[in-house]
Amino acid sequence: MDKLVDRLGSVVGSVVVDPDVLEAHRQDAATFCTAGAPLVLVRPSTTAEVQEVVRAAGEYGVPIVTQGARTGLSGAANAIDGCILLSTARMNQVLEVSVEDQVAVVQPGVINADLSRAVLEQGLFYPPDPSSWEMSTVGGNIATNAGGLCCVKYGVTGDFVRGLEVVLASGEVIRTGRRTVKGVAGYDLTHVIVGSEGTLGIVTEATLALRPAPEAALTAAATFLSIEEGVAAAAAVMGSGLRPSLLEFIDGVTARAIQDYRDMGLPANVGSLLLAQSDRGPRAAEDVAAIAEICTAHGAVDVAVASDAEESAMLLEARRLVHFANEKLGTSLIDDVAVPRSQLVALLHGIDAISKQYDVLIACPGHIGDGNMHPTVIFDQADPAAQARALEAFGAVMDLGLSLGGTITGEHGVGKLKRQWLAQELGPVGLQLQRDVKAAFDPRGLLNPDKLFL
């Protein structure tokens, strides 16, 4: 293996074997995912360097795990014993922003927020906004098909990926997709690679769709005493044609945690909290007023509507505190089920039942407009029995989501964390076809081989 490291040193500018650096790169942000010990970390700067790494890995039969900022929540970027970690950190250039074509061409290591700011300077908007957007890379967002808060209006990362440059397991390079808005020339391999968690190829460049920048959003917030009222109000907003640019749900457990964390005047008996935004410029005030009316009609006990950006930010504060507030309660195991919106009440009540059955606290905030919730099992990590119950509850939540016609993951991906449930969601025939597609791209299983499939 020393020979492989030497070889890598001769073809890539940055090759690291320092144990501390390798240790720091072993894992992404998923809780309770095992990770192996990597052989080496490489940080190529060009597509040609990526090709050289892949060719060397192929010759030595060593697996490659591609990493962005390691903010993922499923362990997809976790090291495999003896692997090459390929970090895209040095491929961080925005290569082009075209106002006329409304596209950006970027390297995979560009930070989402850097791209967003770069295009905004030209009056354009890159909508995908995962919570990690200040840290996570566009390549990582593509690898997981990351969602975010504004998906409810704009869609997920994949909806903004037009074309990719990809280094295949063979070391060859392909370009998938296109720069144009539409295109149906051959199979859509772009969107197989989006969300494939580094298992099909290594994305070395992406052509992304942009939109004209919207104006600053206005916010409405509504407090309900029950789950049912909040869910019904959200359904009514989604059925109204108003197209909010954000529609978030905060459950009672989370709301109480937030109130304990910082006094926001939330009543102790809060059942649910809805936050909504509209970014339709001069129409935003009308929109949030209409959303507020819908909430009132559905039994909200408190409704607030912002009239400017500052008030909007204040109202959104509760959403920003979700993570910190729940973190204070204990160790978090964040799930990511999505269900048809008609099943949301059943999901929330089912999660309450699971919480009681396994004697763990489960908060359940989420992107309610998309039916994509983040049931968060909270427990004391120092207590092995509690940890075991938490893991069982985590699985029970996914079983529940599937039984309601949902999916085990709306935006976080499968990685290492959810491989057994992927098999359950897809069934044996579907799973085998996925494996066959993997083999078509990577017959020797060199690219992130222990992810997605058990």
Next chain:
Amino acid sequence: MDKLVDRLGSVVGSVVVDPDVLEAHRQDAATFCTAGAPLVLVRPSTTAEVQEVVRAAGEYGVPIVTQGARTGLSGAANAIDGCILLSTARMNQVLEVSVEDQVAVVQPGVINADLSRAVLEQGLFYPPDPSSWEMSTVGGNIATNAGGLCCVKYGVTGDFVRGLEVVLASGEVIRTGRRTVKGVAGYDLTHVIVGSEGTLGIVTEATLALRPAPEAALTAAATFLSIEEGVAAAAAVMGSGLRPSLLEFIDGVTARAIQDYRDMGLPANVGSLLLAQSDRGPRAAEDVAAIAEICTAHGAVDVAVASDAEESAMLLEARRLVHFANEKLGTSLIDDVAVPRSQLVALLHGIDAISKQYDVLIACPGHIGDGNMHPTVIFDQADPAAQARALEAFGAVMDLGLSLGGTITGEHGVGKLKRQWLAQELGPVGLQLQRDVKAAFDPRGLLNPDKLFL
């Protein structure tokens, strides 16, 4: 083969060997695409019947060509010698429309317009609207990832496909995707199957996303003396954030053909004509007024804005006459290139040059908001030399589109018609990967084997 036909008769309700019926089913609507002589036409009613057909075909090693309404423009549904034609005509049920989840579940043989009307009754909207929508099937739209007029705002067919039930070449059934808005559980096989022209599997059910129905659209129309002005006005509309629900371009050749077909007061020296719509209800009047202003600012010599549905329909009349007007000029060979919007003027001038070089008339209307144009080579079919020049011009248009960073097909697909140019667009590595994906789905090449690839 008699045994195969007998076998099919025992498993499917409708099995046809009548030569006249088979002859009528040999081809789709593509000009100049060869078609073979089918062995038999089957019209299964259920997924189980489709499975039986596929299993029988597998046992006898006979290829299957799946057909919807045969309105396609690339020969993808054309018969292969000795094949089984599998028509989805009897699988034409809308199985469910859910207002709460904003989804429809349909069989593949449902006519697009029937679905649109069925969901509209419940206040919902199925946006994909290919010109063939009154005749074409949802299954056919999925097979070609059909576009249409309202793509410019809403996207193409694939953007509304959430999940599929698919009979594989093995006869097994899988469900891909989901019913939920978001989902990242495994590779996105749904969108590999969308646009795959019947070569990867047979879609037997689709779960489609719907939206709240918009209000009736208002129309603006603007006439320019040059190509440049019309293209620049369209670019300005797309850059404005107005999000028109339709933005169509009619070139000078087509405009003159329309004027000859029916007096619409179009000047003989028209360079380009833009048609735009907004469906934003109470805001539509504002939007079309803003679009009209943009057109005036870009040199339009005549601008008309509709104030109601009737006037809107009158202004759209020119768009509706494009096909009929060009048909009167001769036989049409319709191309479907898409280019980045910044390359539209170069495309239009290049097409003019090709027209002169090959001594054929080329009209060039198109979905300008998406950069997806339909250069239409018009010639006298009775003149073999003219036909040969037309075919060369058709190829030259695709070469031009590729040289401008575009694609050979924005919405019609590859089928039999564009196989050689697909190879050119994808390059050898990309093409081989597409073949490998085909082999992963259909290792024996039973499903529509002579399409897409040469």
